[in-house]
Amino acid sequence: MRSSTIIEPPRGWVFFPLREMWAYRELLYFLVWRDVKLRYKQTALGVVWVALQPVVLAVMFTIVFSRFLSAPSAGLPYPAFVLAALVPWQFFASAVSRSSLSLVANEHLLTKVYFPRILIPLAAVLTASIDMFFTLLVLSGVLVYYGIGLSAAALLLPLLVALVVMAATGIGLLLSALNVRYRDVQAIVPFMTQIWLFATPIAYAATLVPASWRWLYDLNPMVGVVESFRWAITGGSAPQSLPSALVVITVLTMAGLIYFRRAERDFADVV
Amino acid sequence: MSTTVVSASGLSKRYQLGERRQRRWIGGAAGRAARRSEERPATDFWALRDVSFDVQEGEVVGIIGRNGAGKSTLLKLLSRITYPTAGRAEIRGRVGSLLEVGTGFHPELTGRENISLNGAILGMQRRELQRKFAEIVEFAEIDAFIDTPVKRYSSGMYVRLAFAVAAHLEPEVLLVDEVLSVGDIGFQRKCLGKIEEVARQQRTVLFVSHQIDSIQQLCQRVLLLKAGQVQAFGPTQDVIGAYLSDAATSETGEFDLWAHPTRAGHHTPVIRRLTLCTDDGSTTTRYGPYDAMVAEILVEPAHTLREPVVGLGISDHFGRRIFTVASFFEPEGLEPITGLSRIRCRIPELRLGSGRYLVSVSVQDRYHGELDGLENVAEFEVIWQNSYGTGEAYRPVFGPVLSRSRWERLDP
Numbered sequence A: 001m002r003s004s005t006i007i008e009p010p011r012g013w014v015f016f017p018l019r020e021m022w023a024y025r026e027l028l029y030f031l032v033w034r035d036v037k038l039r040y041k042q043t044a045l046g047v048v049w050v051a052l053q054p055v056v057l058a059v060m061f062t063i064v065f066s067r068f069l070s071a072p073s074a075g076l077p078y079p080a081f082v083l084a085a086l087v088p089w090q091f092f093a094s095a096v097s098r099s100s101l102s103l104v105a106n107e108h109l110l111t112k113v114y115f116p117r118i119l120i121p122l123a124a125v126l127t128a129s130i131d132m133f134f135t136l137l138v139l140s141g142v143l144v145y146y147g148i149g150l151s152a153a154a155l156l157l158p159l160l161v162a163l164v165v166m167a168a169t170g171i172g173l174l175l176s177a178l179n180v181r182y183r184d185v186q187a188i189v190p191f192m193t194q195i196w197l198f199a200t201p202i203a204y205a206a207t208l209v210p211a212s213w214r215w216l217y218d219l220n221p222m223v224g225v226v227e228s229f230r231w232a233i234t235g236g237s238a239p240q241s242l243p244s245a246l247v248v249i250t251v252l253t254m255a256g257l258i259y260f261r262r263a264e265r266d267f268a269d270v271v
Numbered sequence B: 001m002s003t004t005v006v007s008a009s010g011l012s013k014r015y016q017l018g019e020r021r022q023r024r025w026i027g028g029a030a031g032r033a034a035r036r037s038e039e040r041p042a043t044d045f046w047a048l049r050d051v052s053f054d055v056q057e058g059e060v061v062g063i064i065g066r067n068g069a070g071k072s073t074l075l076k077l078l079s080r081i082t083y084p085t086a087g088r089a090e091i092r093g094r095v096g097s098l099l100e101v102g103t104g105f106h107p108e109l110t111g112r113e114n115i116s117l118n119g120a121i122l123g124m125q126r127r128e129l130q131r132k133f134a135e136i137v138e139f140a141e142i143d144a145f146i147d148t149p150v151k152r153y154s155s156g157m158y159v160r161l162a163f164a165v166a167a168h169l170e171p172e173v174l175l176v177d178e179v180l181s182v183g184d185i186g187f188q189r190k191c192l193g194k195i196e197e198v199a200r201q202q203r204t205v206l207f208v209s210h211q212i213d214s215i216q217q218l219c220q221r222v223l224l225l226k227a228g229q230v231q232a233f234g235p236t237q238d239v240i241g242a243y244l245s246d247a248a249t250s251e252t253g254e255f256d257l258w259a260h261p262t263r264a265g266h267h268t269p270v271i272r273r274l275t276l277c278t279d280d281g282s283t284t285t286r287y288g289p290y291d292a293m294v295a296e297i298l299v300e301p302a303h304t305l306r307e308p309v310v311g312l313g314i315s316d317h318f319g320r321r322i323f324t325v326a327s328f329f330e331p332e333g334l335e336p337i338t339g340l341s342r343i344r345c346r347i348p349e350l351r352l353g354s355g356r357y358l359v360s361v362s363v364q365d366r367y368h369g370e371l372d373g374l375e376n377v378a379e380f381e382v383i384w385q386n387s388y389g390t391g392e393a394y395r396p397v398f399g400p401v402l403s404r405s406r407w408e409r410l411d412p
Helices: A018-023 A027-038 A048-068 A078-105 A119-146 A152-181 A184-199 A211-217 A221-234 A242-271 B028-036 B069-079 B110-123 B126-140 B155-167 B187-201 B212-218 B236-250
Strands: A004-007 B004-017 B043-056 B060-064 B085-093 B094-096 B173-176 B205-208 B223-226 B229-235 B252-257 B271-277 B293-297 B308-316 B323-325 B341-347 B355-365 B369-382
Touching: A004 B187, A018 A078, A018 B069, A018 B223, A027 A119, A027 B060, A027 B110, A027 B229, A048 A119, A078 A119, A078 A184, A078 A221, A119 A152, A152 A184, A152 A221, A152 A242, A184 A211, A184 B252, A221 A242, A221 B004, A221 B094, B004 B205, B043 B069, B043 B085, B043 B223, B043 B229, B060 B069, B060 B236, B069 B085, B069 B205, B085 B212, B094 B155, B110 B126, B110 B155, B155 B187, B173 B187, B212 B236, B212 B355, B271 B355, B271 B369, B293 B308, B293 B355, B293 B369
Parallel strands: B060 B205, B060 B223, B094 B173, B173 B205
Antiparallel strands: A004 B085, B004 B043, B004 B085, B223 B229, B252 B271, B271 B293, B293 B341, B308 B323, B308 B355, B355 B369
């Protein structure tokens, strides 16, 4: 019995064709593989760049915030404090900016071949997660250097990684699909991530934020993510921002999936 | 017993024009021209309307029609790149679509890497690809360069590699858009051979082409689209005949260029109209291979052109210039032009192989450079029926230019 393809106008809400996405898993692999390869073609240092970026940022933050401004760092050595936040943040920023541009950058694929469109932004997020793996190695190196042991909460690290990947995916799907129609997204993303960087407790501790503003501050899901990454190192009680991060990320991911599914129908016509 | 493999009923696709910037709703130069003139508020445009047909297993079906007739839209719908507005189609078996050669090729990646990537994009499994790898490299004739980034390839090598990957796709239903037009003649022949081979293996092929010759060579049945609708679907010879005679009646051979949208921005219009005629003065867009072509160019320069240079360029359907004629190539030149004038140019023998050709027009002044010029704005067709009086068909492999020759046997 041969498979049969039905071509019909789209109607109503349709779930993601998971079986089909599975059938195309090799394409996902190759899209990630392509992006990784391309990044290091004709570079002298190759993968070292991935590790270097957070290290350089951590050094800068240490000089400016710790030395000059003496920012508190929740009992951790400042470099470890900032790096623990930079690992999820760098991933998030790069995954969001890569995925939001991904569909438009792959316009020639959208208009010439069929495959589940969601693979393109997913591949962008996955490429960024490979980087996160290397920055996690850098972070462990720094922890070893300072002789900092992990707390029991570190067992949650895989879940926390999954959480930030989910956050990036949801926002990436939303922005990539929007960018197909409104290229404004392309202009917004770079400075959106900059503002977002300051709205997230990376260089400073969230305790500096006035208590009356915390509810608003915690709506930024990256607050919960970053605080939880630090919590995995320091232990103690779970950060109060984690529950709201879970809710916001779930909502964003659902919204991203739904909007993407709706919008992908005419990607090829609009892009 | 034959089974229906592709079945379309009432397929329709509507686009909205003029609402926001629209791209790619029609391919090619005609599309660009039409698009730019569409600055009006939103109007509906039916790229396809109520298209129904059935294709049996193992058939090779050609899809023909003018630019904008909906050929590419139909293939896009069948390959699920875009959705229909109405109607339904069903395809049984694995679908492979080849709307472009080298989709997803990346210049920085090596030949080997691009084979893997392109294969995955076209829907090949990794194991399948590994099995066919050697065959692909051999087909593309690039084995020495397999680990070189394709940005260093010649364009011929690039195209060969790209087609080689696609040619080794083994779908049960293959959708092909005008892709055989690339590469050198030898390679084109190889590609046609590959499609014939696919067809022999009882696989089904839907094949869009402007090259009537390839259609004649490959297809048993032809689907003729006109303005998004099926105008004919039947045996190849019948439909091609209908298509060609339709071309003669629907096109007058007069091309109004006064407000033509493809004119380069810095030009103030000088060329008003181009008329293609036969030797007896009647307008046409169809010529025999050795016919004379008479072109009349109506011009209205703002001031007198003391040493005018008027030129016509003939390009093939893919925009490659075949030859150029210009008044300053001729010893007698052209007398000065003042005000509205008709310039007549006679090309005594076209000497072109069968196919569609495009005309470019240019008006220059010897001292002031180009005043007005329009690229590929008029289309005509050379039709080769019963070619050499021997029934031998013209084939693209013979090359675009013909020459008379005389043959005799000499004693040793």
